Amino acid sequence: MIAQPLTPVDEEAVVRAVHGPGGIGISPAFNWPEAALRPEARFQPGWGVWEGPRLAAFLFWRENGGEFEISVLATHPEFRRRGAMRLLLQRVIDAHSQKIWRLEVHEDNAAAIALYRQLGFQKIARRARYYRDGGAALLMERAPGAREPG
Numbered sequence: 297m298i299a300q301p302l303t304p305v306d307e308e309a310v311v312r313a314v315h316g317p318g319g320i321g322i323s324p325a326f327n328w329p330e331a332a333l334r335p336e337a338r339f340q341p342g343w344g345v346w347e348g349p350r351l352a353a354f355l356f357w358r359e360n361g362g363e364f365e366i367s368v369l370a371t372h373p374e375f376r377r378r379g380a381m382r383l384l385l386q387r388v389i390d391a392h393s394q395k396i397w398r399l400e401v402h403e404d405n406a407a408a409i410a411l412y413r414q415l416g417f418q419k420i421a422r423r424a425r426y427y428r429d430g431g432a433a434l435l436m437e438r439a440p441g442a443r444e445p446g
């Protein structure tokens with residue numbers, strides 16, 4: 297697995313990973329139709345993990361006033377549970393580890409929440425009825441220099 301920055305050239309690979317056959321798809325916890333995904337891939341900073349020519353995992357973030365917010369992240373189903381997303385998150389956070397990192401996650405998304413906690417994110421707020429299935433969002437934040445919880 298190779299982790300490296302994504303460029304606008306990788307837009308089609310990102311769209312394929314989500315909307316191609318056997319791809320990540322859309323769910324209440326991951327609601328990224330193509331029209332919303334393309335601008336992320338084109339304009340926001342991001343990193344990807346490649347398995348040969350295939351994009352196994354990707355994430356994009358935004359920087360606002362020195363704070364970083366992860367807007368979208370996902371691993372293709374064929375490549376899950378191999379450490380791809382941990383590797384990606386670790387790489388981008390390490391590059392800006394003295395900044396505040398934030399993200400939102402569906403409160404039923406146990407896999408993602410477990411991963412974020414490993415990387416030092418903690419819940420700071422809960423937004424009821426945030427997702428289209430009525431589920432709540434957890435707003436999670438990683439303080440500058442935070443370590444993995446014991």
Ligand SMILES: CC(C)(COP(=O)(O)OP(=O)(O)OC[C@H]1O[C@@H](n2cnc3c(N)ncnc32)[C@H](O)[C@@H]1OP(=O)(O)O)[C@@H](O)C(=O)NCCC(=O)NCCS
Pocket residue numbers: 320325326353369370371372375376377378379380381382383400401402405406407408410411414
């Ligand atoms: C959440 C997601 C990104 C994890 O990606 P991944 O590449 O499979 O994650 P990793 O292999 O790096 O896993 C790292 C850790 O996360 C946790 N984790 C990942 N998948 C898990 C699962 N299915 N169940 C429980 N814990 C899980 C584990 O703690 C894991 O460490 P371990 O394998 O040593 O136990 C992936 O499941 C996904 O793309 N889900 C759909 C999209 C999504 O929910 N995006 C997040 C929106 S906020």
